[in-house]
Amino acid sequence: MRKETRCVHGANDSKETNGAVSFPIYQSATFSHPGLGESTGYDYSRLQNPTREHLEKVMAALENGVGALAFSSGMAAASALMELFVPGDHIIVSSDTYGGTSRLFRNISVKNGLKFDFTDTSDIELVESLISEDTKAIFIETPTNPMMHVSDISRLSALAKANSMLTIVDNTFLTPYFQQPLSLGADIVLHSGTKYLGGHNDTLAGFLVTKSPEISEKLRFIYKTTGACLSPFDSWLIERGIKTLALRMEKHQKNAMGAARWLENHSKVRKVFYIGLESHPDYKVSTSQTSGFGGMISFEVDSEETVKKVLGGVRLISYAESLGGVESLITYPMLQTHADLPMEERLSRGINEKLLRLSVGIEDLEDIVEDLAEALGD
Known part of the structure; x- marks a missing residue:
């Protein structure tokens, strides 16, 4: 089967x-x-x-x-x-x-x-x-x-x-x-x-x-x-x-790839971490042991002020601490998922005040991108 x-x-x-x-x-x-x-x-x-x-x-x-x-x-x-x-x-x-x-x-x-x-x-x-x-x-x-x-x-x-x-x-x-x-x-x-x-x-x-x-x-x-x-x-x-895992994972992945490529080209985004991008250092390992790349993206913006603007500006995407649901969620790891780590260790991993994590949902990709564009601004 x-x-x-x-x-x-x-x-x-x-x-x-x-x-x-x-x-x-x-x-x-x-x-x-x-x-x-x-x-x-x-x-x-x-x-x-x-x-x-x-x-x-x-x-x-x-x-x-x-x-x-x-x-x-x-x-x-x-x-x-x-x-x-x-x-x-x-x-x-x-x-x-x-x-x-x-x-x-x-x-x-x-x-x-x-x-x-x-x-x-x-x-x-x-x-x-x-x-x-x-x-x-x-x-x-x-x-x-x-x-x-x-x-x-x-x-x-x-x-x-x-x-x-x-x-x-x-x-x-x-x-x-x-x-x-x-x-x-x-x-x-x-x-x-x-x-x-x-x-x-x-x-x-x-x-x-x-x-x-x-x-x-x-x-x-x-x-x-x-x-x-x-x-x-x-x-x-x-x-x-x-029962709907296969359908959802394919849609999550399709949307994540589109969002990651869009983020790569935004002037306020400094780094994009998505294993489906060929620019990812572990891309070859990923392709050798997986059949897909999933719906999770992390990205670093240009300043802490941009982080505040994004978290307060998203409307379709929810600022919430979880992932993997049909709805797109954005998280601030430094103060949420990894808040208990000592600051020195967080920073050594790259979990700094400019890092955001995005769980890309199954909404229409254009709506997700439009929401990110409005929250990031020019």
Whole structure:
């Protein structure tokens, strides 16, 4: 089954026998048993729920994994992921990563005894130089948030395997429609399902997908013990969003390419970071491991005054802290997504007072460009 069809029909393994085209919402916390030692396969919704199970099968199929787990948010998924490790374990992480992930690792995971090195994971030799006997995993975000750096998943996965380590990839920006890390050698994929998978800015969700039955079993134990499972209704919302994922991602990409090229030629824009532009330094790596470039753009303008003008001047585009929905959103990383990073580190990454991040929606491209043009001015 091709990916466009899989988005619509899911895993094609429904237990629903009543003919419902839309898989039902099993809004039940607990399930009765036919008798002693007998079960319907469901006991308590923290352990599993038919609606959530159906969604998890869809995600496993889309990512070519053996198992998926649906969480109440992307950060809940990341938190559960860290429970695979024990005090003293060392993890190498993409330095330019989502601020919430960095906050989790630096404040919660470090407190729990884990060690981290944040580095440019697009530099294989640099990553290799940080490997020690305590290193258990490489955590990659590709493309990164917000600077759009791209890491070579296949090469890093091979390096990890050679050193008996896990490769973990945050695939939120490109989704399994444009990028499938497990097929490139990764062991675990992380998603904020809130973003493109849901696609409508109306619910929170997170996912972990793996191709290892052993890892899947470990994560399932952590999942049922810590309890950050996705509710039946939110599971249904996310699955409904996935049905249009292929259509939306193609439109996001088409609009993003058009907006990026327009921004490149604006007098007040100094730099444009979009992995679909041939001028992007990681363009060749992107084309080698993805089937598309997604809808995320970051761009640097000429002054902080222009930033204020844009954020106060957009009308169609909303000034809001998220991404991946049908509506275009613009964000100021320095004060929003990456506000918890020390200023020196933010600036070293290029997250300065002139950087904006744009999640390009599925509106008409001309309307998006007209809105940017009016907000930027001449």
